[in-house]
Amino acid sequence: MSSPHGADSYRAVLRTPGAVRFFAPAMLGRLSFGLLGLALVLSVTAAADSYAVVGAATAAYGASATALAPARARLIDRHGMPRALVPMAFLAAAGLLALAFLTWRPGAPAWSLIALPALIGVVIPPLGPVTRTLWSRLFHDRDGLRQRAYSLDSVVEEAVFLAGPLLLGALLPFAPPAAGLAGAALLLVAGAVPLAGAPLARRRPRRRGTRPRTAARRPGGPCCP
Template identity: 55%
Template sequence: MSASSSVRPSYAAVLRVPHARHTFAAALTGRSSYAVVPLSVMLAVTRSSGSYAVAGAVMALFGATAVFLSPARAALVDRHGPRRALVPMTAGHVLLLGLLAAALSRPDAFPAPALGALAAAAGACVPPLGPTMRAVWTRLAPDPALLQRAYSLDGVAEELLFVTGPLLVGVLVGFAPPAAGIVVGAALMAVGTAGFLSSPALRAASTGAGAVRRGGGGLRGLGRPVAAIAGVGLALGVVDLLVVAFAERHGHGTGGAGVAWVLAALSAGSAVGGLLNGAVSWRTPPAARLPALTAGLGLTLCGAALAPGLGTLAAAVAVAGFFVSPALTTAYLVADEVAAPQARVRAGAWINTAVNAGCTAGTAVAGALAGRLPVGTCFALTGAAVLATSALVAGAARRGRGTPRKGTPGEGAEGTGTPGEGTPTRDTGELVPLA
């Protein structure tokens, strides 16, 4: 099921792997709910309560439980297998979204605390389809070159979901109440998860659950990619807000088309960078590439500080985006390398949590700085922070080169990518920071 390492595999080769198209398409269908539900909830709460403050609080609760409980949900998948873990999660998530949609169908029918509790509970049950799909890719495409392309394709496709999802919501609210978007998102999750779990590629993951329970945590060394991607997330959160501030101070308004075009340039640059990154046969290992990609993002943000106008800023942001998807893909590859086979879903979930937490922190930091400093200075400070993170991760990687990798003699896990194979590793299960 893998291409030969002597032949450069293509993206088409990834999709020709047995069961890949079915599994990937179903996972993307379910993951599209991630891009539909949050905006629908925000619009529905705003219309129902008539308060932006209530909408913000409800969304904060939904986002907090969805993001920060992601590693815990992924641990359940690692421990019990996708089928036993994802079915109850999906059922609970869909049911709670249905209750939330019903509660928001009538104005002021439910008090704000009740809406917040429903949203928090729904977020706590979000199935980790992205990390689970990436763990499945390691079994479908065990060859490193093919796995790199699979991860790149996965990352770019997920990014496109977050472009098309809001567009779908925009179409829906043109003829239906915003709560209908919540129902559509729940349906996408239910259909996608059902299709994903019906794939023959999930059989091995389900049968390996017993060994998963016996194994250790297997997350030693994950601190490096988590730190690097937290820096990337910080940059993304800062850029989103600083673009709005830049447009306002240059006379374009806070909600004009200029802001949308700059943010679209960021997504376009990320998609192009992700596809090119996946197509290159790299000679350097992912652990060495990750700090370089992070440094590239930091340098371009420093360059964005010199942008004299919105057009120049769009070009600089597009170049910055060129490093975003490759950095994420490379972080997933590093996480796959350092994680024990029985902890791969959790490792991917930690990468997701890092980028989302970094993005949230970046937005808060940008909000505090933009009111006190010139926008160019804020861009430069952000770039410097990302460069500092890159240097820290690079230094930690150099210090850790002597540490045996999983799959080497004495580590116990075979390098096949199938959870449960081999004997348990000697990892302690702790998320060790950087070293």
């Protein structure tokens, strides 16, 4: 349980002008990653009935998402968050919807169940690193609020990744696992577009001899950016 001082500092972070404007949609978009991991496994399992295909599909997604994280970060640094994040989000959402369509019923070709996750991983927007970059822009270690912002980000991110499987579990009695992929696509766009449109995200940092770095750290969760 957070101490009163910690709770007060979290409130101070959220009361800072512009903070909620990007943090709320960022967490909505990252909820899609909480859905995506389990929905991918269950959907491919239902469609292919093969653990080998499931393993290959998840590995293809994870490998492409991780290997190309620096390239996506460079695109954001070069073109700015609005011009880079929005196309990434729509392309990834289109891939998720295509995969949901393929896996809605059994019988999809095994190669497509591996290729599509790999393509989704190529374009998945790095919402976690982007959010941490925006925290660093908002706070210049004033009153130690940057570290509190990172702490708040981590706490809420963990809660979001717990909520994703719960949300998928609530969907499964009424729809196949592929519905989770479709839901992840909608959440991704609903979060990434307003995040990219937030004033702090539209502001380009000044370059001082070196390129600004969009953190290409670990993906935003166990399986996703």
